[in-house]
Amino acid sequence: MKVAFNARLLSSPTLRGWNRYTVNLLLELSSLHIKLFLYSDQPLHKSHLAKLPKDSYQIRIAPFMRYVYWEQYWLPKQCEKDKVDILHCPINFGLPWSSPCPRILTLHDVIDQVYSYQDRPWYKQFALVNIQTKAYHWVAINRAEHIITVSQHSKQDIIKYLQIPEGKITVIYEAASSSFEQALIKVERLRVRSKYQLQLPYIFYVGGWEERKNIPFLINAFAQANLDNVDLVLAGGKDEQHDTLSELGKSLGIADRLKLLGWVNDADIPALYAEALCFVYPSKYEGFGLQLCEAMVVGCPVFAAKATCLPEVLGDGGETFSIYEIKELVNLLKRLTGDKSYYDRLVNQAKNRSQHFNWQITARQTEQVYKQLL
Known part of the structure; x- marks a missing residue:
């Protein structure tokens, strides 16, 4: 053919x-x-x-x-x-x-x-x-x-x-691409952490920063969760969007814990997922949401918005939250960082669900x- x-x-x-x-x-x-x-x-x-x-x-x-x-x-x-x-x-x-x-x-x-x-x-x-x-x-x-x-x-x-x-x-x-299925050695994880100066545990997002991606919602939820010694790391977006999100972080008193990486190398993304406490996808509209598959295949716990296709793709591979009630995401972030058994269960759920793709x-x-x- x-x-x-x-x-x-x-x-x-x-x-x-x-x-x-x-x-x-x-x-x-x-x-x-x-x-x-x-x-x-x-x-x-x-x-x-x-x-x-x-x-x-x-x-x-x-x-x-x-x-x-x-x-x-x-x-x-x-x-x-x-x-x-x-x-x-x-x-x-x-x-x-x-x-x-x-x-x-x-x-x-x-x-x-x-x-x-x-x-x-x-x-x-x-x-x-x-x-x-x-x-x-x-x-x-x-x-x-x-x-x-x-x-x-x-x-x-x-x-x-x-x-x-x-x-x-x-x-x-x-x-997810086959590169996400390859085992990540500790040296590679440490290299990526060092490259982006990520010293503390962190909540992770990668993708666009346009309005429908709902990034201010995530920043506000992170600020309200008030997690000790945890950063929020945002990768992707465009340079001109950086200042707006940075100002929001300052107004919420989390400027020192909001890491805006901008565009990152594709080769670094698997390690960024793998080292994260969780991946959060607050988008209002997606056709598929490929990042969910990428996060799940490396065993990164996933929280996704109850919006459009995201619950369909995530299935039982993680947790969903309302984009109309910020408290749901706040509570998920608090539970994740305070309950080791809950974290371990989400890791296993993510890995099991990833086998469907x-x-x-x-x-x-x-x-x-x-x-x-x-």
Whole structure:
């Protein structure tokens, strides 16, 4: 079977979100003897390609052209030249209006429809860039022969907000990368602690810092818990968001215990999870919440918001809390740091739940979608 991927986002070195999904899926599909074609309008970053077997893919880079021309003309023409069986776009948008082969879209969430535009001024919603983005999404969603999504909650939102027939959607879970499954030696943990100057036990969060991630809620809960000799460590976010959270920490009297790491190296993340007292995910909206899988697989206790897909993915792998009542998270943090048996139980729950998520399973289920569509 020949499968072409819209791989243009792999031109960026970052390995978060959509790129992590794409690389892990490509890696496991290659073990199923699927011939992979990676299409882009820019050179693909060598750090991603290094994770794939050298003989498992062929790269096709288009000459310089406007994006819309690349997506709507070059992609289908290249599919025809390579005689591929399936064109798969793993990044929510990026499929042409017409194609010589069936098209599959991985639609991770419908955040734009549900959340992103709610608080924007009306004039920004009608900005040219937003209109173009909506058009690209509309074409991909409505012209795909089949849609893969990553949680039952996302599936229901796709049906509700986009009026996509249920039979056109398949749910296939993501998983943590294999790097999280490797045993972390003590020396590596100490190296990462030293690198980020983390001397005390800490509560951990990694991800975006935008409004829907609900980071001020976590900071306020940590301040109210008033834990002795415990830090709150936040990784991710953008430089311009740093000052706002730092000021909040100062106003709550926890400036010395709030560690804002910013963007951290992917290689350091497993150790940051493993050394944490717990991982807290207070997000208001997620399509899957991959960080839950990453934390669970290293045995890091997990507290997640009772919001969207997070309870579905977490299952019995940790505890959930209301994002409308801060006291629930406060009490969980206090219990975790004061009850060793409770902590040990959460470690075991996390490890057991992590066994439900595996990229080999994800790839086999994706292959079945390909076969059914053909």
